[in-house]
């Protein structure tokens with residue numbers, strides 16, 4: 001059994017990891033931390049886990065994470081970088097759900113996140129955990145930088161087009177919407193029920209921290225210079241993400257060929273559903289599952305290609321992807337513990 005530690009077990013991605021790992025056949029949950037809930041049984045805070053998780057939360061400084069085989073950091077940016085060096089030195093694998101190791105360029109990271117990087121020596125060895133684009137590297141990794149939720153949708157949606165060289169890499173537009181759980185389980189005015197329900201708004205239009213992450217990853221797929229405009233929106237739902245991606249076609253290509261690019265790129269992928277051309281994927285068809293669905297459109301057969309992408313921000317956008325990485329890192333079947341079908345309605 002793989003001994004698993006979770007730092008930040010009380011947050012939304014932390015409890016999502018618990019939901020997935022509590023029924024994972026190869027995992028033994030070993031340590032779950034919380035600074036605020038030290039000593040509280042996990043199932044007292046999350047009764048959905050009664051009878052499934054019998055551990056209590058421990059304060060991070062009271063638990064020996066080096067007894068684990070792998071530690072997930074479901075924490076704010078800056079936490080994993082403080083503990084990863086010691087864990088890795090002791091042979092413990094690390095999967096960070098935050099951004100500490102996502103951006104290879106230290107200066108760009110520090111400018112974007114406005115924190116000093118305390119473990120820059122690990123940036124080179126960190127592997128970006130987007131499985132469908134990086135599977136082989138993930139298999140051999142000891143340190144995973146799990147992608148941000150928006151970047152996940154943007155990369156899966158743009159990748160086949162960029163790799164085939166059929167769109168202008170310098171003119172990518174992503175119009176994305178997230179449910180409120182994307183902001184985490186914290187007290188903040190903007191995500192109060194009476195502020196965020198029955199309301200709809202964009203945010204981060206002048207610049208969001210997911211733009212440099214996504215641009216750098218997309219740049220790995222093409223030799224043309226990538227330029228991305230990304231606008232996130234908060235929608236009044238709890239889970240779910242919908243990204244509408246726009247690309248300008250530069251090649252003479254038929255709709256069938258466009259569709260085939262996606263079908264070929266994701267042939268055999270268990271967690272990417274390429275829907276029929278012109279479909280309208282709905283966020284609720286991914287709720288609680290590790291599936292990402294997408295559909296390709298081309299309005300009036302013109303030179304704009306639109307890719308619609310949906311996922312559950314907490315599963316394929318965070319904890320499900322992290323478990324998918326763990327499975328690969330430990331030589332397990334990639335989908336182990338991840339076969340839940342979305343909840344409908």
Ligand SMILES: NC(=O)C1=CN([C@@H]2O[C@H](COP(=O)(O)OP(=O)(O)OC[C@H]3O[C@@H](n4cnc5c(N)ncnc54)[C@H](OP(=O)(O)O)[C@@H]3O)[C@@H](O)[C@H]2O)C=CC1
Nearest residue numbers: 008009010011012013034035036074075098182184185318
């Ligand atoms: N929510 C989402 O959809 C997604 C989130 N992410 C990323 O995943 C990470 C976790 O997100 P999310 O679960 O939403 O966040 P939450 O705010 O819901 O939870 C954060 C968790 O971290 C713990 N924590 C906070 N500060 C520290 C610290 N200094 N040391 C140790 N533990 C700490 C908190 O518990 P306590 O205070 O009790 O210690 C809590 O359990 C973030 O980096 C986020 O950006 C990535 C993709 C999607």
Ligand SMILES: CC(=O)N[C@@H](CCC(=O)OP(=O)(O)O)C(=O)O
Nearest residue numbers: 097098148149150178179182183
């Ligand atoms: C709705 C909402 O607020 N979403 C978050 C993104 C969540 C996420 O993916 O976080 P990290 O990349 O920071 O890990 C935001 O825009 O800041």
